Amino acid sequence: MTLPAADVIDSFSGAVEFIFEPRDAIGVRGQVGGLEQVWELMWTQIWISALALAVAVAIAVPVGLYFGHRGAGELLAVAIGNAGRAVPELALIALMVAFVGIGVLNVTIALVILGIPPILTNAFVGVRQVDRGAVEAARGMGMTELEVIRSVELPLAVPTIMSGVRTGAINIVATATIAPLAGVETLGDFIINNANYGDDGLLAGAILVALLALAFEVALAGLQRLLTPRGLALEREAARSTA
Amino acid sequence: MLPDPVLVLAQGGDGFVRDPSEGATSCVAENDTVCIGWAFDNFDRWVTPTLEHLLLVSVSVAAGFLIAFGLALLSHGRRWLVPTFVGVTGVLYTIPSIALFLILLPITGRGTVTAIIALTLYNLQIIYRNIVTGLANVPEASRDAGRGMGMTERQLLWRVELPLAVPEIIAGLRIATVSTVAIATLAIFAGAGGLGEVIYTQGLQNDVFKTAIVVGSGIAIAMAVAFDAFYLTGQRVISPWRTVRPV
Numbered sequence: 001m002t003l004p005a006a007d008v009i010d011s012f013s014g015a016v017e018f019i020f021e022p023r024d025a026i027g028v029r030g031q032v033g034g035l036e037q038v039w040e041l042m043w044t045q046i047w048i049s050a051l052a053l054a055v056a057v058a059i060a061v062p063v064g065l066y067f068g069h070r071g072a073g074e075l076l077a078v079a080i081g082n083a084g085r086a087v088p089e090l091a092l093i094a095l096m097v098a099f100v101g102i103g104v105l106n107v108t109i110a111l112v113i114l115g116i117p118p119i120l121t122n123a124f125v126g127v128r129q130v131d132r133g134a135v136e137a138a139r140g141m142g143m144t145e146l147e148v149i150r151s152v153e154l155p156l157a158v159p160t161i162m163s164g165v166r167t168g169a170i171n172i173v174a175t176a177t178i179a180p181l182a183g184v185e186t187l188g189d190f191i192i193n194n195a196n197y198g199d200d201g202l203l204a205g206a207i208l209v210a211l212l213a214l215a216f217e218v219a220l221a222g223l224q225r226l227l228t229p230r231g232l233a234l235e236r237e238a239a240r241s242t243a
Numbered sequence: 244m245l246p247d248p249v250l251v252l253a254q255g256g257d258g259f260v261r262d263p264s265e266g267a268t269s270c271v272a273e274n275d276t277v278c279i280g281w282a283f284d285n286f287d288r289w290v291t292p293t294l295e296h297l298l299l300v301s302v303s304v305a306a307g308f309l310i311a312f313g314l315a316l317l318s319h320g321r322r323w324l325v326p327t328f329v330g331v332t333g334v335l336y337t338i339p340s341i342a343l344f345l346i347l348l349p350i351t352g353r354g355t356v357t358a359i360i361a362l363t364l365y366n367l368q369i370i371y372r373n374i375v376t377g378l379a380n381v382p383e384a385s386r387d388a389g390r391g392m393g394m395t396e397r398q399l400l401w402r403v404e405l406p407l408a409v410p411e412i413i414a415g416l417r418i419a420t421v422s423t424v425a426i427a428t429l430a431i432f433a434g435a436g437g438l439g440e441v442i443y444t445q446g447l448q449n450d451v452f453k454t455a456i457v458v459g460s461g462i463a464i465a466m467a468v469a470f471d472a473f474y475l476t477g478q479r480v481i482s483p484w485r486t487v488r489p490v
């Protein structure tokens with residue numbers, strides 16, 4: 001079943017050509033492929049993913065911080081994380097199409113739902129892991145509870161929260177790929193509605209989706225670096241070098 | 244010979260569902276939320292995809308475990324290798340599985356093997372990180388006790404460190420398995436069947452046949468929950484003294 005190396009190279013060069021050069025569509029009039037169409041579909045996938053991730057963070061981080069700070073709802077936070085992992089993206093999109101409807105808003109809601117669990121669980125766990133001594137010291141300095149969350153717990157929980165955000169982003173970008181099933185044309189259109197694009201389009205779509213996911217990951221890793229308090233980063237580095 | 248025209252009209256895109264000769268009820272014709280009676284009458288439809296799904300999940304988790312375990316042994320005592328392995332498996336974890344399936348297609352062809360390779364690669368990160376964490380969490384005192392008993396490094400690893408890391412290792416397998424059950428629904432795009440066949444081919448592609456979508460999703464979620472319970476029980480039986488959180 002393994003194909004000769006020459007065929008493999010042909011497939012990949014065909015895919016690269018598809019990305020850069022428009023060509024006649026299969027079965028219908030018009031042209032497909034080329035940078036213009038690639039960018040159009042990629043841009044949809046970028047903004048819908050970024051929007052969903054932002055909404056998921058805006059919902060999950062405060063909720064996770066609040067319950068983590070209170071030390072309540074651990075079972076629930078963990079259960080939400082587990083449930084999120086068990087729901088297949090394909091099932092969520094299919095159920096959305098069958099019972100709610102298609103379109104940008106519905107897809108965005110589905111993406112938010114998939115993004116929330118890892119972020120919420122990690123925000124909760126991140127706050128719980130903050131040294132209680134640091135929290136008591138902050139209270140001793142006269143900080144209000146809100147200040148404790150904002151100035152002590154949140155910064156110290158950044159690495160854990162961001163690892164949840166990165167997992168959420170992976171879920172969201174991956175699921176945005178199958179958004180064409182619900183009528184939103186992302187890069188997944190090359191894959192899902194493949195009839196007009198052919199094998200080159202299929203492979204091109206897969207390569208572009210992989211690159212986009214890696215770009216999101218790199219961007220969020222950079223953001224994590226920016227947001228991690230300097231002291232914490234130094235401490236971790238020291239721990240690593242002595243380990 | 245011409246096919247029965249009624250039957251042809253009744254068939255959906257890929258084949259069968261609204262096929263009156265198979266006892267379609269008005270529930271199926273009207274595409275109600277879920278046709279429970281019909282779902283039971285057509286039990287056979289769900290069996291093969293479910294078994295295919297189980298195969299995809301068990302083989303890829305087992306293969307992922309073997310490879311990750313090998314990597315963990317390799318990086319044990321060579322700590323400089325850990326960031327490299329975490330980085331490489333992290334890239335594989337980041338690539339959406341549907342993309343990984345299709346990138347592998349020209350190399351390994353359509354079908355189960357391609358899906359299993361992609362799912363295995365996807366698993367490595369979770370399992371590897373948990374094994375490494377488990378080994379790192381072994382108390383130094385336990386190692387010293389082993390050394391004091393005259394154990395070699397190899398004996399120390401197999402008789403002290405690995406047994407003490409079992410809770411973390413199981414926690415990693417648990418997360419990997421549950422995630423794989425969900426992700427494997429996309430294996431349909433690699434031509435590998437599984438429950439994605441029920442949700443996508445029998446459901447979405449078949450005029451959005453709701454019963455198939457609900458049944459396929461339901462089986463997938465039930466399978467994930469069953470695996471989760473299986474590992475939780477295993478963890479409690481093997482290491483009742485300790486519960487851990489996966490990383």
